[in-house]
Amino acid sequence: xxxxHRARLENCVKLLLLWVxxxxxxxxxxxxxxxxxxxxxxxxxxxxxxxxxxxxNSDLASIxxxxxxxxHESRELRLAFIDMAVAMTMVDxxxxxxxxxxxxxxxxxxxxxxxxxxxxxxxxAGRPMEEPGDPSDPEWWLQQQGKQVEAEESEPVHDEAAHxxxxxxSIAQARTVLGVSLNASHEDIERAYExxxxxFEVSRVEAMGETAVSLANSRFKKIQQxxxxxxx
Amino acid sequence: MHDLxxxxxxxxxxxxxxxxxxIESKPHLATASEILLxxxxxxxxxxxxxxxxxxxxxxxxxxxxxxxxxxxxxxxDFSAHAQARKFTAKAEVAAVEPVAAxxxxxxxxxxxxxxxxxxxxxxxxxxxxxxxxxxx
Numbered sequence: 001x002x003x004x005h006r007a008r009l010e011n012c013v014k015l016l017l018l019w020v021x022x023x024x025x026x027x028x029x030x031x032x033x034x035x036x037x038x039x040x041x042x043x044x045x046x047x048x049x050x051x052x053x054x055x056x057n058s059d060l061a062s063i064x065x066x067x068x069x070x071x072h073e074s075r076e077l078r079l080a081f082i083d084m085a086v087a088m089t090m091v092d093x094x095x096x097x098x099x100x101x102x103x104x105x106x107x108x109x110x111x112x113x114x115x116x117x118x119x120x121x122x123x124x125a126g127r128p129m130e131e132p133g134d135p136s137d138p139e140w141w142l143q144q145q146g147k148q149v150e151a152e153e154s155e156p157v158h159d160e161a162a163h164x165x166x167x168x169x170s171i172a173q174a175r176t177v178l179g180v181s182l183n184a185s186h187e188d189i190e191r192a193y194e195x196x197x198x199x200f201e202v203s204r205v206e207a208m209g210e211t212a213v214s215l216a217n218s219r220f221k222k223i224q225q226x227x228x229x230x231x232x
Numbered sequence: 233m234h235d236l237x238x239x240x241x242x243x244x245x246x247x248x249x250x251x252x253x254x255i256e257s258k259p260h261l262a263t264a265s266e267i268l269l270x271x272x273x274x275x276x277x278x279x280x281x282x283x284x285x286x287x288x289x290x291x292x293x294x295x296x297x298x299x300x301x302x303x304x305x306x307x308x309d310f311s312a313h314a315q316a317r318k319f320t321a322k323a324e325v326a327a328v329e330p331v332a333a334x335x336x337x338x339x340x341x342x343x344x345x346x347x348x349x350x351x352x353x354x355x356x357x358x359x360x361x362x363x364x365x366x367x368x
Binding site for chain 1: 280
């Protein structure tokens, strides 16, 4: 792969992953910080702000160009890209409806198929991928409220140890990172760690450039941190 | 998911008064008020609409309109065709600046897409049938 091709591919990957991150529109300071940490700006390359301007302006020609370029890569690389995109949706506790549709669009456009996307999602997130909800239906909003209450009740909020931050990560967050339940055994935690460490191995994504490598590295560090926290 | 703005015939930056008036004129869309007249819900809903409209347009450009994962039945409002109909209807009613009212994808469509993807196989089948009839 030539340097020029690699640089172009890196830009395409960055744009497509940023579209996932920015699709819920809540690009507040914390989220921008997250993006800067995941995709550090490097001199001589397109900045995050420039990419975000493309997304804010709905510059579909650029997004189309990017997806067409990634679609020409090997199946292995396209699957690795899908894993990265899934990881981007895991920043928030729940995947937004828009994120869900973007993932499905990527799966179709990259000739991966939704059945494979669902398999990848299960592997990366440790839970099945839901169908996108319907925010045009008032019933959906009621369900969301119900889910929020249920989630708050299911977390041991009074258990200080469970939420004590260790290196910026609480036990509850660690469980989300590894995709394991409250009742997960040591074996479950071990299995989840091994699976995720394989998914975010740098060698899988290095052809996509520095951005993907940086994202995989950062995800791997989080997985390691979660593993040590839950194991200890 | 429906595009409530499309169904009500209002733009995404319509005022609450305009939305309320549109809902009043279309009683079957009364439940839209629970979403569009609630500021928090409207903001979140609107962001999703923008993304789905983009996906609809991109799917059209890439020939992915009919993929099962697009939930054509439930996301039909966001297909490029539905959105184009909205623009066309608007242009007809307003009868102003027809060029500006033409959606970008329609121009792109005309320039880049084949006229009909089913046309070729249909013509091939018709030719084969004709040959068979001639032989018989």
